[in-house]
Amino acid sequence: MRIRRALTGAFLAFVLVAGGIAGWRLLAEPAAGAQDRKGPEPPVTVVLAAAEARDVPVWRSGLGSVQAFQTVTVRARVDGQLDDVAFTEGQQVRQGDLLARIDPRPFQASLDQAVAQKARDEAQLANARLDLQRYQTLSRTEGASRQQLDTQRAQVAQLEATVQSDAASIDNARTQLDYTRITAPLSGRLGVRLVDAGNIVHAADTNGLVVIAQLHPIALLFTLPQDDLAAVLRRQREAVGAQPDATPEGGPREPPSNGLPVQALARDGRVLSEGRLLLADNRIDPASGTVQLKAAFPNLDDALWPGQLVSARLLLETRRGAVTIPAAAVQRGQEGPFAYVLKPDQSVELRKLRLGPQAEGSAVVDEGLAAGEQVVTDGLHRLRPGARVKPAGAQARR
Known part of the structure; x- marks a missing residue:
């Protein structure tokens, strides 16, 4: 009886296992068939x-500010009343143009006085020389003592020195008179007039009459990271060595034709002007780790103006x-x-x-x-x- 029950249980277990295997195969075959029909993944x-x-082009970029290539505050060099202002605010002037006049009459009088003083001293000198000749003639016949002769020679020498002093006084008076005509020390654009005609001006005044700024060419100061300095200096030496330096003695008046190209950019990325690198500063700012560089631009269209903030872009090389x-x-x-x-x-x-x-x-x-x-x-x-x-x-x- 027990054997029959065991055989029956084994048979039922076999049937259940066989049925499970058959059911799994039936479920797996459709899935496999679907996978086969799907094929490889679609392309991306x-x-x-x-x-x-x-x-x-390989550029190095930094922020910079525009400044006048040269700036001069025009001041009076003598004291007096400002008779005339001969310029217009914002005017473009050339070196030597008349800007203002100071009342010249006191200085003309001083010049005339110095000329008259010299004429009087020259007359005395001429008379002293004639007396010296007489004493020399008399001394040969012992008509005049040697002491008189020496005294007269000293008198002539003293008057000659006085005449030379008079000549220097005349030169000084003429210079003071010339200073009454105030002229432009350089070519540039005038700023706002600081003194009106009729005012008394002094050589010690600190404000001056007007400020002249040289805008053609104009300068741009900008900074780059210190890590770029070695490459910039190397490329600058190559650029300068490739062309002769046409900088005139006494300071550049025009942007150099050599030097690395530099562009000044507006906030929207537009190129405002193109110039050349002049120099790198002789020190690195330890606080920011940057070095300041200076470039010059012809600026013939006045696209750059002193005080303007721009982005600077330096062409280091072209690959x-x-x-x-x-x-x-x-x-x-x-x-x-x-x-x-x-x-x-x-x-x-x-x-x-x-x-x-x-x-x-x-x-x-x-x-x-x-x-x-x-x-x-x-x-x-x-x-x-x-x-x-x-x-x-x-x-x-x-």
Whole structure:
């Protein structure tokens, strides 16, 4: 009886197991068939761009402010009443142009007095010389003592010195008279008039009459990080050595034709003016770790104005025939920058890159990519090495 029950239980267990296996096969076969009918994963739609070889300018950018190339505060050099103001505010003047006149009559009188004094002393000198000749004649016949002769010689020498002093007084009086005509010490644009005609002006006045600013050329002071200084100095020496320095003695009046190119940019990125680098300051600011540089611009169209804040861009070099790709194609991982490159079978591979400078939305590729190869610029988040892709807008392959 017990044996029969055991056999019956074993038989029922076998039936249940066999039924479960059969049911699993029935459920698995349709799923497998559906998977077979689905086929491989569809290609990922991406945007591609071709790597191209072109000349790439390498810029260094910083903030700067415009200042006049030279600035002079015109002051009176003698005291007197300001008779006339001969300029208009904001006028462009040339060196030597008349700006104002101080009442010249007191200075003319001083000059006339010095001339008269010299004439009187010259007359006395002439008479003293005649007396010296008489004493010399008398001394030969002992008609005059040697003491008289020596005294007369001293009198002549004293009067000669007096005449020389008179000549110096005349020169000084003439100079003071010339100072009553106030002229422009340099070419430039005048500012606001600081003194009106009729006022008494003094040589000790600190405000002056007007300020002249040289705007053609004009200067731009800007800063760059100290890490760029060595490269800038090296390139500047190469640029200056390639062309003769035409800077006139006594300071430049025109921007140099050599030196690294510099652009002044507006806030919206427009190029306002182009000039040349003059120099780098002889010290680095330890507080900011930057160095100040100075550039000169012709500024013939008055695009730059003293006190204006601009962005400065210095052309350090131009990379000839550099391979470039859009900056959007560059990805960064634990092993450095990389890009997805299209292969002939319409799949992508991960390519490690060694990058150069980046500017204007493009990246220079020093190693890892050749001109003409295509890289993915959009749709990167769904890619993996070996994934099949379809360019955006292209017909899907069947």
